[in-house]
């Protein structure tokens with residue numbers, strides 16, 4: 001659950017103390033100290049170092065991306081380094097954060113049934129989506145405004161995804177245009193589409209945006225359908241109030257992304273379309289499909305009924321998501337929705353799941369219950385905010401390592417060895 005702020009992150013005092021310890025280390029190694037009487041001269045100063053170490057000092061153990069042992073280590077650094085309004089934008093769910101909590105609680109309620117004496121000397125974590133084989137099932141979810149978290153922004157994320165060969169999906173409200181991101185990634189990313197209220201807003205604008213992603217070579221369009229009703233992001237608003245910087249150019253009051261993003265600039269405004277925005281229905285899907293031959297994925301599906309409709313409307317893959325707890329309040333966990341969705345789909349098209357996945361064992365649970373791949377949002381954003389590209393790489397490699405360890409530990413040498421029998425509810 002996001003920690004609600006009681007005070008702005010203590011960046012300044014942390015940095016001051018880090019510098020102080022650096023200075024003491026330098027002093028201990030210097031000839032100046034010898035002339036002052038050696039280490040004994042430092043004792044009165046060192047005696048002021050509190051023991052046992054305060055939480056603040058434990059956090060300082062993560063001075064470099066490589067020091068992070070799990071993705072929560074990266075979160076702690078991001079909390080201290082990303083400006084408050086932007087950290088709040090990463091962390092916020094809706095209302096009292098119940099959906100955000102349910103995602104985590106439901107994953108933690110599931111236990112793994114470990115099989116023994118299985119040959120796990122060769123491990124295969126690869127999955128295939130639309131004919132492309134990926135060495136890992138871990139997908140980089142579309143998250144907007146990444147330059148607000150670190151100057152590396154989407155380009156840092158793309159270089160990290162390229163270094164470790166992960167599928168990356170780029171948001172409509174990215175802070176960098178798709179052509180540049182594709183170049184940094186070394187191959188075209190999948191492109192995520194918002195229509196409205198965030199997004200182009202008119203049919204002409206939507207068509208132009210989709211065509212731009214086609215021209216950039218993006219093989220797949222991911223249409224996000226879970227924000228049509230708006231969302232009540234209170235945690236984001238609270239954190240934004242802690243931020244006394246002038247943020248008008250990067251976000252609106254409440255920490256929401258700025259409407260003026262590179263991919264939305266210069267789009268034809270067109271006439272307002274009654275089929276876009278709050279009144280969008282399933283009938284919008286064939287209209288979108290007529291614009292493009294890209295693989296077409298619907299992101300935000302949470303029920304078996306909507307999974308069945310997606311298949312009927314010719315969708316190529318389903319993305320199970322409640323937007324990381326950022327769409328409806330009191331929402332069901334995605335992992336709880338997955339079994340009925342997998343049953344409705346019956347293997348006809350791939351399923352991607354996300355929202356709340358933080359450990360390799362969580363990823364195993366998603367794959368076991370019917371997902372083809374598992375996406376993550378905040379874990380790599382924490383890495384990005386903490387250490388830029390290196391932090392994204394660290395987040396992805398931590399999750400991959402945990403996934404591999406878990407698969408070996410439960411006797412699953414390949415993704416195909418995981419199934420509903422792998423998990424049990426506690």
Ligand SMILES: Cc1cc2nc3c(=O)[nH]c(=O)nc-3n(C[C@H](O)[C@H](O)[C@H](O)COP(=O)(O)O)c2cc1C
Pocket residue numbers: 089090091141142143144171172173192224299321322323324325354355356357375376377378379381
């Ligand atoms: C800061 C932030 C920005 C996001 N921006 C978008 C976006 O532009 N488009 C979109 O479809 N989803 C967006 N999402 C949702 C993610 O794609 C994904 O559904 C969610 O982060 C998964 O949950 P997790 O963060 O718990 O892993 C965003 C999420 C976060 C945290």
